[in-house]
Amino acid sequence: MKFKKVLLGLCLFVSALSFSQEVKKEVLFTIDGKPYYTDEFVRIYNKNLDLVKDDSQKNLDNYLNLFIGYKLKVSKANKLGLQNGKKYVGELKSYRTQLTKNYLTDTKVTKELIDEAYARSKKEVKASHILFLVDENALPADTLKAYNKAIDVRKKALAGESFEKLAEQYSEDPSAKENKGDLGYFSVFRMVYPFETGAYTTPKGEVSKPIRSRFGYHVIKVIDVRQNRGDVTVAHIMIMKPKKDSPEETAKVKSTIEDIYKKLKQGEEFETLAKQFSEDKSTAAVGGKLNRFGSGELSSTVFEDQSFALKQPGDITAPFESQHGWHIVKLIEKHTDRPFDELKADFENKIRKDERSKLIANSMTEKLKVKYAVKKDAKVYAKAVKALNDKIYTQSWEMPKDAAAYTQTVLSINSDRTFSAEDFLKYVSIQQKGGLVVKPIAKQADILFDNFTNDKLNAYYNDNLEKEFPEFGLVMGEYRDGLLLFDLMEKEIWEKAKNDTVALEGYYKNNIDKYQWKDRVDADVYSSTKEDVIKKVKKFLKKGKDADFIKAELNKEGKVEVLEKLGVFDQDSEALPKMKEWKKGISDVVKEGNYFYVVKTNDILPAGPKTFEQSKGRVINDYQQQLESNWITDLEKEFSVEVNKDVFARVKKELNQ
Structure with missing residues (x-):
């Protein structure tokens, strides 16, 4: 998305607001009578001061012109009714969902999980396992049966029987027949969280108690624990696979990489040969050097393994093939450890996507139960439960035909958000499609109502973030304007610049010296x-x-x-x-x-x-900028702008202190 273009140097991407200076809130300027205030101008100016590369935009007079131009475009977008567009509404909702992530989690629990993951990342565990399958929602009897199987096989392992043979005989993991339960070395985030925890907390050489995951029960034997092999920086020479898959073309590519390898063995410089012959255009100019990487970060495990196998800086591999082509790799540096700050954001993102996220969500929900007044009407709830029957277990239960009888409030939050028994029964109707197994019905209903309450509680908190956190409301306002501006620019500038071939060719001819x-x-x-x-x-x-x-x-x-x-x-x-x-x-x-x-x-x-076709991409970009400059002039004529010069003078004085 062309979001940077939309904001035209204002850089309204926001992760956190910073108020480096307090400025009295006054009307700075108006557009057709609508006021815009000093606090918003100062906040955005301070926030983006270090991000703006053009010194002219740091000048407050120039920045005010940019800011007014930005608000003029937003005013035009609202005047055209773009804020009601389906695409706009959907994109704004998507942005809000992204932005809420930092507000919808328990930061303390998140920090504890990040710290735990970092500690684990320093080690790689080699383990084998025996799996006894049982569904997450299995009946208690089936769960107990799988657990007892796991206990019996663990006893055999502790008694000295071969773990590999036990895995081959008892494991319900389909791959166990071939690998005898051996999972090789792995580190943090490579296995489901309960399994990972079991592997990292079981001492080397010992066998764990049964570990429950969503797949069933695991008995884990930890075979070895070693230091994580860290990161490497390497350079490579790459000859791409031929576009035409034929023996002749393939032989030619292989012959080329082998010739280069021979030159390297004869003492010629790796970097020079990479510049001359490597077909990886993104690295050839810098002697083939790649950015630092760790295990699992590249698309090719073959490339990673070859890179990590090198021992000393300057060592090179023999030519080897990946899915991309043929490579020769030179080791530049081995990095044994990545700093915590470098890994933190990546770890937090991974935590949000795996089972650890449930721990965070549960903790957050418990805090909301304390924060808000949550009330359940026992009588109305009992009436709703009576409407349920065993058909919920076969996904065939239907809502009562007399839905009007279930309009009474069964749940309220802070007295300003209420939900009826009908709302709860609709929730049950949807949830039955996922498979319900807990019996009797009353117990299953209690579980469903707890989940229903938790969902509504979190939704209530989410809906009120603008009230709970003023800075969140400010950020959403900036996103809202930015998205409007994107739609406007696409309509008024970008599409016109791309599709008006006659105007483009005219611009190209008048500015031929640039191409x-x-x-x-x-x-x-x-x-x-x-x-x-x-x-x-x-x-x-x-x-x-x-x-x-x-x-x-x-x-x-x-x-x-x-x-x-x-x-x-x-x-x-x-x-x-x-x-x-x-x-x-x-x-x-x-x-x-x-x-x-x-x-x-x-x-x-x-x-x-260059011909028009050869330079078309750059011509379009340049023409867009010209259109935009002319358009701002037209907007200044269409709308009435009044700047409060005395207020702006005070703002300048305070910001320049």
């Missing part, structure tokens, strides 16, 4: 660390020999003496040697660093204008 190619060459580049080899290449080129012939003649007996790269390059490209003058034909031998080059230049492509 120019650099000087380029169409060339075949040959490189070697040996001058005599490159001289031979030059002789072959003069005789009209092609790259395949030259490589076949000079790269013999498993040694790669010369590499070639063909294509169209900017004349200042890293892939080319620096030349005093570019001209068609075969160059002299050029030495640069440890390499000798000879270049066959097929064509000189001088600097000149």
